[in-house]
Amino acid sequence: MKRKLSIFLVSILLVGLFAGCSSDxxxxxxxxxxxxxxxxxxxxxxxxxxxxxxxxxxxxxELTIVPIADYPTKLKPVLESGVGAPDVFTxxxxxxxxxxxxxxxxxxxxxxxxxxxxxxxxxPYVFDLGKDKDGDVRALSWQTTPGGIYYKRSIAxxxxxxxxxxxxxxxxxxxxxxxxxxxxxxxxxxxxxPDEGAIRWFTQGDNPQPWVNDKNELQLTDEKMEYxxxxxxxxxxQYTALAPEWSPSWFEGMDKPIKVKEGGKEKETQVFxxxxxxxxxxxxxxxxxxxxxxxxxxTSGPSPYFWGGTWLGVYNKSDNKELAYKFVKMMTxxxxxxxxWSKETGDVxxxxxxxxxxxxxxxxxxxxxxxxxxxxxDQSTKITPGIVTKYDQQLDTLYGNAVQQxxxxxxxxxxxxxxxxxxxxxxxxxxxxxxx
Amino acid sequence: MKxxxxxxxxxxxxxxxxxxxxxxxxxxxxxxxxxxxxxxSGEAQLVGLANxxxxxxxxxxxxxxxxxxxxxxxxxxxxxxxxxxxxMIFSDMRIKLKGIAFFRSIFYLPNLITISSxxxxxxxxxxxxxxxxxxxLMKLGIISDPIxxxxxxxxxxxxxxxxxxxxxxxHSFIVVMAGVSGISKDxxxxxxxxxxxxxxTFSKITIPLLKPILLYIMITxxxxxxxxxxxxxxxxxxxxxxxxxxxxxxxxxYNQAFKxxxxxxxxxxxxxxxxxxxxxxxxxxxxxxxKERKQPRQV
Numbered sequence: 001m002k003r004k005l006s007i008f009l010v011s012i013l014l015v016g017l018f019a020g021c022s023s024d025x026x027x028x029x030x031x032x033x034x035x036x037x038x039x040x041x042x043x044x045x046x047x048x049x050x051x052x053x054x055x056x057x058x059x060x061x062e063l064t065i066v067p068i069a070d071y072p073t074k075l076k077p078v079l080e081s082g083v084g085a086p087d088v089f090t091x092x093x094x095x096x097x098x099x100x101x102x103x104x105x106x107x108x109x110x111x112x113x114x115x116x117x118x119x120x121x122x123x124p125y126v127f128d129l130g131k132d133k134d135g136d137v138r139a140l141s142w143q144t145t146p147g148g149i150y151y152k153r154s155i156a157x158x159x160x161x162x163x164x165x166x167x168x169x170x171x172x173x174x175x176x177x178x179x180x181x182x183x184x185x186x187x188x189x190x191x192x193x194p195d196e197g198a199i200r201w202f203t204q205g206d207n208p209q210p211w212v213n214d215k216n217e218l219q220l221t222d223e224k225m226e227y228x229x230x231x232x233x234x235x236x237x238q239y240t241a242l243a244p245e246w247s248p249s250w251f252e253g254m255d256k257p258i259k260v261k262e263g264g265k266e267k268e269t270q271v272f273x274x275x276x277x278x279x280x281x282x283x284x285x286x287x288x289x290x291x292x293x294x295x296x297x298x299t300s301g302p303s304p305y306f307w308g309g310t311w312l313g314v315y316n317k318s319d320n321k322e323l324a325y326k327f328v329k330m331m332t333x334x335x336x337x338x339x340x341w342s343k344e345t346g347d348v349x350x351x352x353x354x355x356x357x358x359x360x361x362x363x364x365x366x367x368x369x370x371x372x373x374x375x376x377x378d379q380s381t382k383i384t385p386g387i388v389t390k391y392d393q394q395l396d397t398l399y400g401n402a403v404q405q406x407x408x409x410x411x412x413x414x415x416x417x418x419x420x421x422x423x424x425x426x427x428x429x430x431x432x433x434x435x436x
Numbered sequence: 437m438k439x440x441x442x443x444x445x446x447x448x449x450x451x452x453x454x455x456x457x458x459x460x461x462x463x464x465x466x467x468x469x470x471x472x473x474x475x476x477s478g479e480a481q482l483v484g485l486a487n488x489x490x491x492x493x494x495x496x497x498x499x500x501x502x503x504x505x506x507x508x509x510x511x512x513x514x515x516x517x518x519x520x521x522x523x524m525i526f527s528d529m530r531i532k533l534k535g536i537a538f539f540r541s542i543f544y545l546p547n548l549i550t551i552s553s554x555x556x557x558x559x560x561x562x563x564x565x566x567x568x569x570x571x572x573l574m575k576l577g578i579i580s581d582p583i584x585x586x587x588x589x590x591x592x593x594x595x596x597x598x599x600x601x602x603x604x605x606x607h608s609f610i611v612v613m614a615g616v617s618g619i620s621k622d623x624x625x626x627x628x629x630x631x632x633x634x635x636x637t638f639s640k641i642t643i644p645l646l647k648p649i650l651l652y653i654m655i656t657x658x659x660x661x662x663x664x665x666x667x668x669x670x671x672x673x674x675x676x677x678x679x680x681x682x683x684x685x686x687x688x689x690y691n692q693a694f695k696x697x698x699x700x701x702x703x704x705x706x707x708x709x710x711x712x713x714x715x716x717x718x719x720x721x722x723x724x725x726x727k728e729r730k731q732p733r734q735v
Contacts, residue, residue: 006443073694076476098697102477242565249566261565264580394695401677408587410679426496427696 035062037323040075040086042068045310048344052337053327061327068092079104079315087318088327091139093309096129097390105138105313106321113325115140118333123377126350128385130311139313140332142341144350146306146379147201147277148298150285153368155272156297159184165370169299175202175230178302182239191241191260191269194250196234196407198275200400201305203227208303208384211395217432218424220417224399228416231407238262241271251288277307278348278376286366294368298375304382348376391428398423470703476693480700487704497705499680500688501712503593507668507684508661510597511604516653518601519608524638527616530628540613543606555670558599562586586672589681596667596682608653615649616642655720662713665690685709 036059039046043065050061064086066074072095078085091099099105108115115137119127123144130139149172153163160171160181172178178199182192193199205223213219234240242260243249249258253271260267276284285296312331314324330337338354341347346364349355355377362373402420405411411419425433470487474480491497522543526536546554561568562585570582585591619642627637643650668682675691676683689709693702 003443006446009447080477247563247566248560259566261570261574261582397673397675401673401675404587404677405679408584423496426494427691427698429490429698429701 035060037061037088037320037327038064038086039327040064040066040089041310041312042066042071042090042092043310046090046331049331049337049341050327053330056330057323057326059323082317085315085317087315087320087324088312089315090310090312093129093145093311093388094393095390096139096309096311097388097392100130100132100138101390103132104316106316106318106325107132107136108138108140108313108325108328109136113137121333121352123350123352123380123383125306125380125383125385126309129309129388130313139311140328141309141311141350142332142338143278143309143347144306144376144380145277145279145309145348146304146376146383147275147280147301148375148379149273149275149301150280150296150298151273152270152292153295153297154292155185155190155270159188159190159272163297163368165297165299165375168297169301172299172301174302175199175205175226179230179233179239182234182237185272186237186239189267189269191253191271192239193234193241193273193275194243194253194271195240195245196231197245197400198240198273199227199230199234200396200403201275201307202302204303204305204387206303208387210387210389211391212389212428212431215432216430218395218421218434220399220420220434225413225417228403228406228413231403235407241269243271254285254289255291275301277305278372279308281364281366281372282346289366293366296367297370298367298372300375300379304379306380306383346373348373348380350380391431394427395424398427466703466706469700470707472700472703474699474703476697476699483700487701488708490701491704491708496680496683497685497688497708500676500683500685503676503681504662504664504684507593507596507600507664507682508658510594511600512654512657512661514597514601515605515608515657516650518605519612519653522605522609523612523616524634524642526613527642528634530634536613540606540610543609545606546603547607549603551666552670554599554603555667558595559586559671562595587678589679592672592678593681596664596671599667600664604657608657611649611653612646615646619645651720651723655717658716658720659713662686662709662716685712 039050039061041063046063050063053059054061071092075089079089089104091105106113118140122140126141126144127137130137130141132138149169151168156163156168160168162168171181178192185192203224205221205226207221207223209219209221211219241249241253241258242262243253243258252258254274257268257270260269274280274285281298289296312328314321314328318324332338332351335354338349338351339358342349342354342358346362355373359371359373359377362371363369364372399420401423402411402416405419406413406416421433424431469480471482471484472480473483473486522539525531526533526539549557564570564582564584564587567582567585569585570579573579574582583591585595623641623645624637627641632640663686664684665686668676668684668687669690672678672682674687675695676687685705686709689702689705692698692705
C-alpha cells in the first residue's frame with residue numbers, strides 16, 4: 001500500500017514537472033499542420049503584406065513579433081537549434097552584417113533563386129548590404145532608407161529668404177556652409193539643430209570609409225576627427241537647443257519653441273531642422289507634429305547618408321523554402337504589391353522597376369506638397385555601398401561617447417581619441433588599433 | 437541494506453532535474469566557454485587561460501570593480517543609516533509613534549516599482565535642461581546654471597547610489613524592525629530605569645542584539661550590490677557613461693557578451709565576479725561565525 005502510494009505521488013510530481021514541456025511541444029506540433037509559413041520580425045510592419053500573401057496563395061502565415069531589444073538574443077538560439085524556428089526572418093541594419101555572415105539565411109545566389117541576377121534592379125547600397133563576405137546574396141530589402149534634413153519652411157523663408165528645398169540644400173552642402181546658416185539662425189533667435197548629435201550622419205564627409213577595413217584595421221578618418229570639432233563648435237557657439245535625440249524636449253521642439261538654459265540665462269528658441277531618414281517622416285515627425293503640418297520640407301545635407309532599414313531572407317534549415325522565398329519575392333519584387341504598398345505607406349522602395357514608374361506623381365501634404373520620393377531616391381543612389389561593417393553600431397556608440405567627452409570639455413581631443421581606441425580594442429580585440 | 441527506501445530519490449528527482457538542467461548545466465557550460473573564444477555562433481575554439489590572463493590586466497574590469505564598490509558602499513551606508521534611525525524612532529518607548537504599519541508600507545513602496553520605470557522616472561527628474569530637480573534648484577536660487585547630473589562621473593554615481601537607497605531603505609527598515617521587535621522589552625525598561633539616554637540604549641542594547649540581522653542585510657545587499665546592473669544600464673547609454681563611471685561588473689559582462697559578442701571572455705568575467713563574490717562572502721561569514729565560536733558555549 002505504502003509502495004503504491006509512493007509510486008503514485010512520485011508520478012504526480014514528475015508529471016507536474018514535465019507538464020510544461022509536453023503541452024508546449026503538442027501545440028507546436030499541431031501548429032506545424034495549421035501554419036504553412038512562420039515569419040519572425042521586430043515590428044508589425046509585415047502584418048498587412050502577410051494578409052495579402054495569405055489571400056493570394058491560400059495559405060496560413062504566422063507572424064511572431066519580438067521587440068528589437070530582445071530580437072537578436074531570442075532569435076539566435078532558435079536559429080542555432082532549428083526548434084520552433086521561422087521560415088522567413090527579418091534583420092535590422094544594426095546586426096545585418098553579422099547575420100549575413102553567420103549562415104542562417106539561405107544563399108539566394110544559388111538555384112533556384114538566382115537573386116544575384118537582380119543586382120541592377122535595386123538601389124546599389126541596399127542590394128550590397130544583403131551580401132555575405134563571399135558576395136553571395138543572403139537577404140533582400142524592399143525599402144531604402146536614405147536621410148535628409150527636415151526643416152521648417154517658415155523659418156527658412158524668414159532667415160534664408162527662400163523655402164525651396166533645392167536652394168536650401170545648396171546652402172547646406174558642406175559643413176562650413178551649415179555653420180553659415182547656423183549663424184544666421186542664431187542671429188534671429190532660432191536653433192539650427194536640436195543638439196550637436198544631429199550632425200553625426202555627416203561625419204563621413206567626402207571620404208566614406210568603413211570603420212574597419214579588409215586588413216582588420218580600425219580607420220578613424222580625418223573627416224571623422226573633424227566631426228569632433230564641428231560638434232564642439234555647435235555646442236560652444238550655442239547653435240543648438242540642447243535637446244538630445246529622443247528626449248522629451250527633442251519631440252517638443254518639433255512643434256513649438258522650447259526653453260534653453262545656458263550661462264545663467266533662460267531663452268526660448270525654435271528648432272529649425274531635424275536630421276532624419278525616410279522613416280523619420282512617417283513614424284517620427286508625422287506622429288508628433290500637430291500645428292506645423294505643411295510647414296516642413298526635406299533637403300540634402302553636406303553628405304548623403306542612410307539610417308536603418310529592414311532586410312529579409314529565408315532560413316536555411318526551413319522545410320518550406322519554396323513558399324518562404326515566394327513571400328520574400330512578393331515583398332521585394334512584386335510590381336503590383338509593391339506599387340500599392342508604397343502608395344499606401346509612403347515607404348521609399350529599393351526596387352527600381354517600381355520606383356521608376358511611381359516616383360513622378362508623389363507629393364506629401366506634410367511637406368507642403370514636396371515630392372519627397374524623388375528626393376530620397378536621388379539621395380539613395382549617392383550612398384557609397386560597402387562601407388557597413390558588423391562593428392558599426394558599437395563603434396558608433398563608442399565614438400559618440402568620445403565626442404561627447406570632448407564637447408563637454410572633460411577631455412582634450414587627443415585624450416578622447418586615445419580612449420576611443422582603447423575602448424574599441426577592448427570591445428573587439430581582433431581589430432588592429434593605431435598605437436598613439 | 438533492504439531497509440533503505442529508494443523512493444526518497446524519486447521524490448527529490450524533480451528538484452534535481454530542474455537544478456541540473458537550469459543551474460548546473462549553464463554554470464558548467466559557462467566554465468567551458470571561459471576557456472574558449474566563443475563568439476555566440478559557430479564553433480568555439482579552446483584558447484587556454486588567455487581569457488583569464490586578459491581579465492587580470494583589464495583596466496576596464498578593475499574600473500568596474502571599484503565603481504561597483506563605490507556605488508554599493510555609499511548606498512549601503514545611507515540605506516542602513518536611514519533604516520537604523522527610523523527603527524530607533526519607531527521603537528523608542530518614550531515616543532511611542534503610532535501608524536507604524538502605514539509608514540512601513542510607504543517606505544517599502546519604491547521597492548515595488550519595476551526598475552525600468554524607476555530609471556525612466558529619475559531620467560526625467562535628473563534631466564539636464566528640463567529636469568524637475570534642476571528647475572527646483574534654480575527657482576530656489578541655489579544654482580544659476582542647470583547641472584548635468586548624469587554627465588558628471590561623481591554625480592552620476594551618487595545618483596545611482598541615492599536611487600538605490602530610496603528603493604531599498606524600506607526593505608532594510610522592515611527587516612531591522614522585525615529584529616528590534618524580537619528584542620525583549622525588559623532590556624529597554626531596565627535601561628530606562630537606570631537612566632540610559634537614547635543613544636546609549638541604541639548603541640548598547642539594540643545594535644549588539646541586532647548583529648545577526650545586520651549581517652544578514654549586509655550579505656544579501658552585498659550580493660545584490662555586486663550584481664548591480666539594471667540602473668546603470670538604463671540611466672545612461674548602457675555602456676557606463678559618463679566617462680565609464682557607471683560601468684559596473686555585471687554591466688561589463690553583459691556588454692562583452694551581448695554587445696561585442698565576446699562570449700568566451702564574458703564567461704571569464706563571470707567567473708571573476710564569482711570568485712570576488714565568494715571571497716567577500718567568506719570574509720563576512722568569518723566575521724559572523726568566527727567571533728561566535730570564541731564565546732564560551734552555554735550549557
